[in-house]
Amino acid sequence: MHFLDGALLPENQEKLVITAAPYGPQWEPGDFPSDIAITIEEQVQKAVDCYNAGATVLHFHAREDDGSGCKNLSRFNEVLAGIRQAVPDMIVQVGGSISFAPVEEGAAAEWLSDETRHMLARLQPTPEQVTVAINTGQMNMVELMTAEDRAGTSFERKAVYDAYEEMIVPAGPAWLREHLAQLCANGIQPHFQVTMKSGLVTLERLVRQGIYKGPLNVNWVALSGGFDNPDPYSMMEFIRLVPDGATLTLEAQMRACLPINAMAIAMGLHVRCGIEDTLWGPKGEYISSVKQIEQLVRISREMGRDIASGQEARTIFKIGKQYETVDQALSELRYPSARRPARPGLAERMVAA
Numbered sequence: 001m002h003f004l005d006g007a008l009l010p011e012n013q014e015k016l017v018i019t020a021a022p023y024g025p026q027w028e029p030g031d032f033p034s035d036i037a038i039t040i041e042e043q044v045q046k047a048v049d050c051y052n053a054g055a056t057v058l059h060f061h062a063r064e065d066d067g068s069g070c071k072n073l074s075r076f077n078e079v080l081a082g083i084r085q086a087v088p089d090m091i092v093q094v095g096g097s098i099s100f101a102p103v104e105e106g107a108a109a110e111w112l113s114d115e116t117r118h119m120l121a122r123l124q125p126t127p128e129q130v131t132v133a134i135n136t137g138q139m140n141m142v143e144l145m146t147a148e149d150r151a152g153t154s155f156e157r158k159a160v161y162d163a164y165e166e167m168i169v170p171a172g173p174a175w176l177r178e179h180l181a182q183l184c185a186n187g188i189q190p191h192f193q194v195t196m197k198s199g200l201v202t203l204e205r206l207v208r209q210g211i212y213k214g215p216l217n218v219n220w221v222a223l224s225g226g227f228d229n230p231d232p233y234s235m236m237e238f239i240r241l242v243p244d245g246a247t248l249t250l251e252a253q254m255r256a257c258l259p260i261n262a263m264a265i266a267m268g269l270h271v272r273c274g275i276e277d278t279l280w281g282p283k284g285e286y287i288s289s290v291k292q293i294e295q296l297v298r299i300s301r302e303m304g305r306d307i308a309s310g311q312e313a314r315t316i317f318k319i320g321k322q323y324e325t326v327d328q329a330l331s332e333l334r335y336p337s338a339r340r341p342a343r344p345g346l347a348e349r350m351v352a353a
Contacts, residue, residue: 001242003267005230007167010304013268018296019219019249021274022046022056022289025099026141028069028154032279035288038067046289047090053293056313057086057091058083059276061099069099071112077124084125091319093129093191094120100168102163107217110167115176121182128319130183131219132190133171134199138226140165141253148284149254162257165225169195180212191217191321195227200241204335213329215318216246219272222260224254230256235263245333247317255277265300270316279345 006012008012022035023043037046047058062079062281063072070076083092097111098120111117112288120130141164145155154160177286183190191210194200206212220238220241222230228238230252249270252260257278261271273292297307306317323329328339 001239001246001248006066007268008266010306012086013305014247014270014316015306016265016296016300016307017057017247017249017270017308017316018293019057019059019093019270019272019274019275020050020289020293021059022054023059023061023063024098024275025061025063025069025095027275027279031091031153032275032286032288033104034183035275036063036067038063039065040079040082041202044086047083048086049290050293051087051090053290054224054297054307055293056089056310057093057317058087059071059095059131059272059274060096061094061097061276071116072121073098073116073237075197077264077312080123080125080127081172085220091310091313091317092127093131094123094127096120096133096193097169098130100167102147108163108166111170114170114178114234117175118179118182121179121186121188126186126188128314129189129191129217129317131193132176132179132183133169133193134176134195134202135261137169137195138171139167139223140225141223143225144207144223144230144256146254146265149280153279155275176206176212184212184214186197186320187320187321189214189217189317191219191317193219194238195221195223197228197238197241200238204243207329207335208326210326213323213326214245216333217249217322218246219249219251219318221251222256230260232263235260239267239269243333243337251277253282255282257292258282262299265296265303265305270304271296302310305350 029038037043062076064070100111142161150156173299191205222228229233250260251271251272264271273296274289279286323332
């Protein structure tokens with residue numbers, strides 16, 4: 001992305017899209033009982049509360065009635081139907097892991113099978129987005145957690161800590177091609193979860209090969225532990241490689257969330273918050289998903305940057321749009337078009353032979 005003269009002035013920036021991640025599949029209900037929604041009614045109300053606070057994208061995971069992470073897609077459909085009715089303008093973005101929470105104490109924290117994740121393309125009602133990971137990799141969610149972060153939560157138990165320390169994100173090339181095909185065929189936009197700059201290179205190749213021809217909405221996921229670290233150098237190197245025609249949301253973990261989001265707001269990028277990313281405010285106090293949203297709204301307004309409505313967020317993310325050809329996708333995303341071989345002399349010799 002380029003930052004030309006005036007790029008930091010709010011009148012030259014898009015309105016801010018706030019993604020709320022209020023369901024926190026890694027946390028147990030006792031970790032934050034006042035903010036973890038369990039029943040279907042509570043999960044729907046949580047979406048309403050986040051929307052009313054200023055969030056226009058809902059990053060969604062479901063829970064069972066006993067509070068455990070839901071891996072049953074019929075339950076997803078039921079909660080989604082309630083959310084769609086309660087907040088029809090909100091963009092629903094289903095988490096592509098479905099639920100990575102361990103099934104029982106001592107079990108692995110893991111993403112579900114390739115085929116199960118493909119079933120997200122057949123959810124009813126249809127969500128606007130499903131998050132899509134790029135490239136298989138380590139997702140050690142506890143590497144950045146301090147003892148203070150874990151204090152009073154389920155992560156103080158060794159079995160829980162160990163389960164998340166060893167978690168892997170499965171996102172190999174064959175799965176990715178098939179998953180994109182199924183999502184796009186059903187009118188669902190992928191929101192790409194990219195953890196380091198190598199993922200951006202893979203993503204660009206998918207566009208150039210015609211495997212994906214659509215808008216690029218990207219989350220920079222800076223959790224460390226196999227992902228990028230949430231520091232300004234890593235952040236700016238990643239931003240530099242994102243094409244100008246893409247949208248970029250910054251995502252961090254624990255008490256790094258607020259400073260990373262504040263920088264995103266200042267640069268005209270978009271933000272994500274909620275208890276899936278952190279339980280803690282700037283002074284280490286518990287802070288609910290709604291309070292996090294309200295905080296970002298205040299910061300953005302202090303900087304003179306308005307908050308996107310639901311309809312404006314749909315326009316910014318180009319919900320429902322697909323491109324007809326590779327050339328059109330490259331042009332819309334503002335990637336350079338490569339019409340000639342990188343080494344034309346070599347290509348000519350090969351043809352002559």
